[in-house]
Amino acid sequence: MSVSTPKERRIILKHADDPNYSNRIGCYLREGGYGNLKKAFSMQPEEVGEEVLKSGVRGRGGAGFPAGMKWKFLDRKSGKPIYLICNADESEPGTFKDRQIMYKDPHQLIEGMMITAFAIGAKQAFIYIRAEFHEGARILERAISEAKKAGFCGNKILDSEYSCDLVVHRGAGAYICGEETGLIESLEGKRPNPRIKPPYFPAVLGLYQCPTIVNNVETLCNVRHIIEMGGEEFSKIGKPNNTGTRIWCVSGQVMKPGYYEFECGSLTLGQLIFDICGGLRPGRSLKAVIPGGSSAKVLRADERFSGTLKDGTEFDWGLEDIPLDFDGPMAAGSMSGSGGIIVMDDTVDIVEAMANVNAFYAHESCGQCTPCREGSLWMRKISQRMCSGGAREEDADLLLSVAKQIEGRTICAFGEAAAWPTQSFVTKFKDDFIRKATDSPKERDPKSLQLI
Amino acid sequence: MDNSINLSDDTLSKIDEVVPKYPEKRSAALMVIHLVQDELGAVDDASCEWIARRLELQPINIKELITFYPMLREKPWGRKHVRVCRTLPCALRGSYGTCKTFEKKLGVKEGHVSEDGEYSLEFMECLADCGQGPVVIVDEKTYENIDGKTAEKFADLLIDGKLDESDDFNSYEDSLTQGTKN
C-alpha cells in the first residue's frame, strides 16, 4: 500500500464486522446506543433539525440532496400528519451498503430514524425494505420490538408525550420502488408508478398526500452521529459541501471487492481500486469504471477530466485522480450516486457490458412513459442483437438516438438512469462498437466472461 | 370472514396483526400478499379475491400488483427455488456460467420449474450483494462467490439435501448469527 493512502474511517460501519458485536440491542446499548436519542429528546425538535442542517450531510441514496434542507421543505402548515420513510430498497446495481447496516447494526438505523421522526414531528415511520432481504426484514422486526420494550420507539418514547410507531414494509422485487414517489405509491398498496414532480415533492404531498420525508438508510444513520458530535463537528469530517464519511461499494474485477468507509474526499478512485481493493488480477489492465451505481455514466480508464470546480480551483485529472466524494465524480461528468463502484478490466467486452445494463433497465421500467418503456426495450434489443452476431456499423448512432429520445422526456429520473449508460458507453467506446460490426471474432476470448 | 382459500391459523393471525399497522388498509396489500404467497406458494384468482375482500378492495387492485411485481406469483415456483443474480457486477464475476451450471444440474431452464416440481431457477436482477458475486439465493438464504465451477459442487449438495450441513457453503445469513466476519 502506498504511503499516502488514507485509512478507512468507520463511523456508520464501526461495529459491522466486529466479532464481539451482534445485531441485538444488548450490544448496541453496551456501545452507548440510544444515548443520542435521549440527547435529542432533551432538545427542541427544531434544534435537532438545525444541527442536521449545520452538518451539511447530503443524502446517501443517490441524488446527494442535503438532508437538513429537505426537512425544511416540509409543509407544516397543512395540519396533516407527517410521515417518515426510510428508503431501504437498495436496488441500484453495484450497491450493497444498506444491507450491511440493517443486518449487522439495525439499532443504529432505528435510533437515527426515531431522532429524525422526533425532529420532523412524524406521526408514523416506515422502513421500506426490498423483499430479497428476507432475513433483513426479520432482523429489523426483532430490533424494533426490542426497542419498543425499552421505550425507544412506539408509545410515549422515553416517557415523553411523543409517540411514533415504526413499521417494516416489504417490497416485491421491483427496482422502481427505490425511486421515492414510486416507493410511496407502493407503500400505498398500488403499482409503484412514480409521480410527476415538480410541482409537488413528497415533503409537501407524499404518503396519502401528506407531508413525507424519504431518506436513505445511510443518511438516517448519519443523523444519529450528527446528534452525538453536533452539526458543526460533523461538518469538519470530509470536505466542505461533502461532509461525513461515505461507504463505497466496490464490485467487479478487483482483487478485494467489498464495502469501505472513508471520509469524503480523503482518497482517490485510483487509491481505492489499486491500494485498498488490491488492484486488478495479474496481467490485467483497467478498462472502465462506473462510479455511482449502474445508472452513472461510465468512465474510460484513459480519459482526462478537466475544468473548474465549484470553489474556483482548476482540475486536470486522470481517472485515478478523481477524488471520492460527491463533487469529484460529478466534476468528471458522472456521479457518485449510491456509492456503487463497478470496475471492469481489459478482458471485458464493452458492448456486452452495456447490453447487460440495458437488459436491466428494460426489465425494470415501470412502463408509464412511452419514451422510457419503448426506448429501454429498443436499447436492449439493439445491444443484444449486436452481441449475437448481428452488429451493424450504424448501431452506435442508432443507440445514441434512442437514448437521446428518453432523456428529459419522462416522469421520473429512471429515464436518465437508463439513457446515461448507453450514451456514455457508446460515446466513449465508439471504436469497440464499430469493431463489433466490422471485425468481431467468431469465438469468444476464453478470458472474457459472457455478460449477456 | 370466509376462509375459502385455506390459510393456516398462523397466517391468518399474522394478517390480522399486519393490517391495522397501516393508516389505510390498502397499504397492507403487499404484506398480506407476501403472507398468503409464503404459505400457498402463489396468489391465484381465489386468493386475489380473498385478499381484496379482506382489505375492502376490488380483486383487480390485488391482481395488478401480482402482475407487476417480479417476486409475486400466479403459479408457484418449485419446492426449492434457486435465484442467480444476472446484473453486471455479478456477471463480471461469472454469473452467466453459474446460471448455466444450475440449468444443467437441476435439469430446469432459467425462468421455469422442473417437471417434478422439485426445482425452479430464476436469473434475477441485482440482489444488493454485488461485492461477493456471483450471488445465489436458495429459498431465503444468500450464498456468495458461486461461480460456474463452484456451482457444480453447490448444486450437488443441494440435490442431496446436504447444503445446510455443508461447511463449504455458509450463507450470508448464517454467518451473521455465528458472529463471524464476512
Ligand SMILES: Cc1cc2nc3c(=O)[nH]c(=O)nc-3n(C[C@H](O)[C@H](O)[C@H](O)COP(=O)(O)O)c2cc1C
Ligand atoms: C430509478 C431510481 C432508483 C432509486 N433507488 C434508490 C434506492 O434503491 N435506495 C435509495 O435510498 N434511493 C434510491 N433512489 C433515490 C430516491 O428517489 C431518493 O432520492 C432517496 O431515497 C432520498 O434519500 P436521501 O436524500 O437520503 O438520499 C432512486 C432514485 C431513482 C430515480
Ligand code: SF4
Ligand atoms: S421514466 Fe420509466 S420508470 Fe420512470 S415513470 Fe416513466 S416509465 Fe416509469
Ligand code: FES
Ligand atoms: S449485481 Fe449481483 S448482487 Fe448486485
